[in-house]
Amino acid sequence: MPKPLPMPPSIPGAKPKPAPIPESPPQPVPDDDTASEPPTPEDQPSTEEEPSSTEEEPSSTEEEPSIVILEQQVLGDLQRQPLGLSKPVPDSEPVEIKPSNGTSERAKKLIESSKARASIKENMPVVTQVSAVTVSPKPQIKPKRKFRSRVSSYRPAARAKRLDRSRHMEYKYEMRTLLSELEIPEEHRSNLLATIWARGERLTTNESKEFLNEKLEEGIIDDEQRQALIIIVDNYTVRR
Numbered sequence: 001m002p003k004p005l006p007m008p009p010s011i012p013g014a015k016p017k018p019a020p021i022p023e024s025p026p027q028p029v030p031d032d033d034t035a036s037e038p039p040t041p042e043d044q045p046s047t048e049e050e051p052s053s054t055e056e057e058p059s060s061t062e063e064e065p066s067i068v069i070l071e072q073q074v075l076g077d078l079q080r081q082p083l084g085l086s087k088p089v090p091d092s093e094p095v096e097i098k099p100s101n102g103t104s105e106r107a108k109k110l111i112e113s114s115k116a117r118a119s120i121k122e123n124m125p126v127v128t129q130v131s132a133v134t135v136s137p138k139p140q141i142k143p144k145r146k147f148r149s150r151v152s153s154y155r156p157a158a159r160a161k162r163l164d165r166s167r168h169m170e171y172k173y174e175m176r177t178l179l180s181e182l183e184i185p186e187e188h189r190s191n192l193l194a195t196i197w198a199r200g201e202r203l204t205t206n207e208s209k210e211f212l213n214e215k216l217e218e219g220i221i222d223d224e225q226r227q228a229l230i231i232i233v234d235n236y237t238v239r240r
Contacts, residue, residue: 163200163208164238171197171236178232182225188215196233205237 163171172193179189192215200208212226221229 159239161205161237161239162203163197163205163233163236165201167236168197168201171232175232178228182221182228184221184225188220192221192229196229200233200237205233208233 175193175196176189179192184192195211196208199211209230212221212229215221216223216226
């Protein structure tokens, strides 16, 4: 018999097909009559043909490993699919990858913060460092105390005749009643009352009497009125 040709390389993932085994022709079934009889040498098949069939089987078995080895070298180890029914794998739907807003918002915040810092740095006034000048403290000069003389410089006023300060209200009341009794014009009453008291209280009573003489010369008062006014001045005169 001619030798079987080697199988072409299989498709990746397919099982290698086993080599075909030569089938022996079917033997006839013996009848009941012939079964009891021993087989004759003519009925027995010749055993001379068996060696040829046995010789062909090793050749086919030797070629099978070589084909498998070549497939393993070219295609690598192929995973055997499990026997039995397998469930159809559903097609995976395409998943849309949405851009995460977290990263973009965080990036925006970082950019805004960096811009704010840059604007603050630009607006900050430039501080120039001034070297500290050491000022030597001036020695404090203590003020000298003035020498106080033992002799006091206070000199009391000379004692003279003046009008009494404590009786000023009494003088005003009595002088007003006298001026109205003497019928002196009203436009001159306040002037006479105030000037007589001011000169007699601050200076002396002689100054107030000279004022009355001036008014007599001016014709504002007569001699009798002048004498009455001098009497009041003498009543309120004290030595001080």
